[in-house]
Amino acid sequence: MFDNWKIFENNLGFIPSNEIKEKLAKYYEILVQENSKYNLTRIISEDDVYEKHFLDSLLFTKEFQISNQKIIDIGTGPGFPGIVLKIFFPDTHITLIDSNNKKINFLNIVIDKLNLKKIEAKHDRAEELARKENENYDIAISRAVAYLDVILELVVRFLKIDGQAILLKGPRAEEEIKNSKQIEKKLKITLVNKQILPDTGFGERVNLFYQKNISTPELYPRDYAKIVKESGKK
Numbered sequence: 582m583f584d585n586w587k588i589f590e591n592n593l594g595f596i597p598s599n600e601i602k603e604k605l606a607k608y609y610e611i612l613v614q615e616n617s618k619y620n621l622t623r624i625i626s627e628d629d630v631y632e633k634h635f636l637d638s639l640l641f642t643k644e645f646q647i648s649n650q651k652i653i654d655i656g657t658g659p660g661f662p663g664i665v666l667k668i669f670f671p672d673t674h675i676t677l678i679d680s681n682n683k684k685i686n687f688l689n690i691v692i693d694k695l696n697l698k699k700i701e702a703k704h705d706r707a708e709e710l711a712r713k714e715n716e717n718y719d720i721a722i723s724r725a726v727a728y729l730d731v732i733l734e735l736v737v738r739f740l741k742i743d744g745q746a747i748l749l750k751g752p753r754a755e756e757e758i759k760n761s762k763q764i765e766k767k768l769k770i771t772l773v774n775k776q777i778l779p780d781t782g783f784g785e786r787v788n789l790f791y792q793k794n795i796s797t798p799e800l801y802p803r804d805y806a807k808i809v810k811e812s813g814k815k
C-alpha cells in the first residue's frame with residue numbers, strides 16, 4: 582500500500598483526501614492487472630507509478646487553475662495526465678484521446694470501475710479529431726507524446742481563442758525550444774510561462790504553457806507525415 586504521501590504534500594502543498602487515495606489505489610490496481618494485456622507502461626512498481634506518473638501528472642496544477650475547465654488530453658496512453666486530473670479535479674470536463682484503440686479499451690475500464698463522470702475516451706488521431714472538434718476546449722494538455730514542434734501543431738486547433746496548451750516535458754524541453762523551427766509563429770500560439778520543477782528524485786520536469794490568441798490558420802494541423810518531416814523529429 583503506497584504511504585509516501587509526504588512527497589505529495591511537499592510538491593503539491595496538500596495530502597490527498599481519503600476518497601482520492603481510494604481512487605488512486607483502484608487505478609493502480611487496474612493498471613497492474615491489465616498492463617500486459619494492453620501494453621501500458623514499463624513503470625510498474627507502486628512507488629514509481631505514484632511518483633513518476635500520478636504526481637508528475639499534477640505538478641503543473643500548483644501554478645495553474647483547472648477547475649471547471651473543458652480539457653482534452655492528447656495521446657493520453659494509460660490516462661496520464663487525464664485520469665489523474667479527473668480524480669483530483671472532478672468538476673473538470675475531460676476528453677481523453679489516443680490513436681491506439683487498446684489504450685481506449687483500458688481507459689473505458691478505468692472510467693467504469695472508478696465511476697468517473699464528465700469524462701470520455703476517444704479513439705482517433707489528434708490531427709484528425711482537431712479538425713472535427715475545431716476550437717472547442719479551454720485547455721489542451723499533452724505529456725510525453727511528441728517533439729515540441731510536432732505536438733504544438735497537434736494541439737493548437739483543439740483550443741478555443743484564449744485557450745491554453747500545457748505540455749508536460751522532461752529535461753530536454755530547453756533543447757526542444759532552442760531547436761524549434763519557430764512553428765508557433767505560424768500556428769499563432771505563444772509561450773507564456775515555463776515551469777521548471779526541481780529534481781525530486783525522478784528527474785527535472787519542465788512544463789510549458791502556451792496561449793492561443795487568434796484562430797488557427799486553416800492549413801494546420803497538416804497530415805502527420807508532413808508535420809514530422811518538417812520538424813525533423815518525431
Ligand SMILES: C[S@@+](CC[C@H](N)C(=O)[O-])C[C@H]1O[C@@H](n2cnc3c(N)ncnc32)[C@H](O)[C@@H]1O
Nearest residue numbers: 656657658661679680681705706707724725726
Ligand atoms: C509515450 S505515450 C505517452 C502516454 C501518456 N501521455 C504518458 O505520459 O504516459 C504516447 C501516446 O501518444 C499516442 N499518440 C501518438 N501520436 C498520436 C496522435 N497523432 N494522435 C493521438 N494519439 C497519439 C500513442 O498511441 C501513445 O499512447
